[in-house]
Amino acid sequence: MKKRSFLTAAALAAATLAAGSALAQDNTFKIGLILPMTGQQATTGRQIEAAARLYMAQNGDTVAGKKIQLIVKDDTSLPDTTRRLAQELVVNDKVNVLAGFGITPSALATAPIATQSKTPMVVMAAATSSITQASPYIVRSSFTLPQVSVALADWAPKNGIKKVVTLVSDYGPGIDAEKFFKDRLTFNGGEVTDALRVPLRNPDFAPFLQKVRDNKPDALFVFVPSGAGAAVMKQFLERGLDKAGIRLIATGDVTDDDQLNDMGDGALGVVTSHHYSAAHPSAVNKKFVEAFSKANKGLRPNFMAVGGYDGMRVIYEALKTSKGQGGGDALLAAMKGQLFESPRGKIFIDAQTRDIVQDVYLRKVEKKDGQLYNVEFDVIKDVKDPGKNK
Numbered sequence: 070m071k072k073r074s075f076l077t078a079a080a081l082a083a084a085t086l087a088a089g090s091a092l093a094q095d096n097t098f099k100i101g102l103i104l105p106m107t108g109q110q111a112t113t114g115r116q117i118e119a120a121a122r123l124y125m126a127q128n129g130d131t132v133a134g135k136k137i138q139l140i141v142k143d144d145t146s147l148p149d150t151t152r153r154l155a156q157e158l159v160v161n162d163k164v165n166v167l168a169g170f171g172i173t174p175s176a177l178a179t180a181p182i183a184t185q186s187k188t189p190m191v192v193m194a195a196a197t198s199s200i201t202q203a204s205p206y207i208v209r210s211s212f213t214l215p216q217v218s219v220a221l222a223d224w225a226p227k228n229g230i231k232k233v234v235t236l237v238s239d240y241g242p243g244i245d246a247e248k249f250f251k252d253r254l255t256f257n258g259g260e261v262t263d264a265l266r267v268p269l270r271n272p273d274f275a276p277f278l279q280k281v282r283d284n285k286p287d288a289l290f291v292f293v294p295s296g297a298g299a300a301v302m303k304q305f306l307e308r309g310l311d312k313a314g315i316r317l318i319a320t321g322d323v324t325d326d327d328q329l330n331d332m333g334d335g336a337l338g339v340v341t342s343h344h345y346s347a348a349h350p351s352a353v354n355k356k357f358v359e360a361f362s363k364a365n366k367g368l369r370p371n372f373m374a375v376g377g378y379d380g381m382r383v384i385y386e387a388l389k390t391s392k393g394q395g396g397g398d399a400l401l402a403a404m405k406g407q408l409f410e411s412p413r414g415k416i417f418i419d420a421q422t423r424d425i426v427q428d429v430y431l432r433k434v435e436k437k438d439g440q441l442y443n444v445e446f447d448v449i450k451d452v453k454d455p456g457k458n459k
């Protein structure tokens with residue numbers, strides 16, 4: 070059974086040719102959006118789907134004379150499922166673009182399918198540096214962990230934080246965050262006194278946080294994927310790490326706008342670095358947050374939503390430029406080099422790396438109008454993924 074569900078490169082190539090001729094006749098442009106809609110990463114799926122639908126509602130569903138069809142599939146964040154769904158979308162549905170990808174293993178599992186079928190693949194969430202190198206058809210609209218971690222390692226030693234314990238989810242993005250934070254902090258004269266890794270699935274943070282307490286660093290640096298931040302925050306406070314004088318610093322994945330407002334006042338003062346805050350003070354963002362919230366019963370968009378929204382824009386603009394002609398290669402070419410103002414600030418799809426170049430912000434959790442927000446207090450402009458210079 071298992072064997073039969075795997076397609077050979079030849080079968081995929083044949084399917085692509087068939088897709089080409091089918092598309093010549095029909096006037097739809099299909100986007101296969103694969104997301105975790107259930108399970109541990111479900112908030113990522115909910116945010117990205119909502120953002121994609123908002124983009125379509127605001128920009129219409131006809132582009133270059135083609136009717137846009139969004140096909141959403143739930144991979145439950147299991148990479149084998151992501152790969153099977155991607156194959157079905159390419160072969161049966163003959164999608165023009167693959168998009169979504171809530172976690173790194175899902176993106177990596179799909180990369181060979183994008184390559185073999187010459188289908189552009191827009192990574193809207195997953196953030197391990199190496200993902201864009203897994204296929205020349207991958208374009209990223211999210212961020213990378215090295216991109217956001219380095220800024221915090223520059224900020225910390227200037228603010229009395231010299232000794233740090235790192236705590237990360239034990240897979241691609243966590244390992245990137247750990248390495249790039251540590252290298253930069255060490256370069257800046259600081260020290261990582263312990264590096265802890267927790268499992269991605271069903272993590273129990275308690276024993277790790279006890280170790281941190283015993284270690285007594287100036288600060289704990291954390292990366293966990295979107296959706297897991299509230300649990301870390303709760304246990305950090307319950308174990309009294311704040312009272313023991315240990316500061317919590319993190320990538321913005323931890324003070325995720327999807328959860329932040331429910332974390333309580335214990336989150337106040339937490340400093341993070343990231344590429345998007347719902348409180349980003351620009352006219353474009355204000356409009357985005359209002360429209361998103363209105364369309365989704367008051368839900369606040371998080372950084373995943375912005376990756377989905379901008380990813381849709383990259384697809385729409387590429388379709389306009391290529392006029393729906395020339396297949397996957399023309400579409401991909403038109404994605405490269407795009408530059409526009411996103412709700413997060415100005416962004417750029419680097420034509421060479423196909424990765425995103427963007428501003429990274431230092432933020433502090435503060436109360437505004439009775440609600441908790443990541444309030445930006447500093448910015449590092451036009452940050453490329455430092456992982457590409459290895």
Ligand code: PHB
Binds near residue numbers: 197241
């Ligand atoms: C990833 O798996 O690449 C990932 C997921 C969630 C995040 C960041 C990275 O918040």
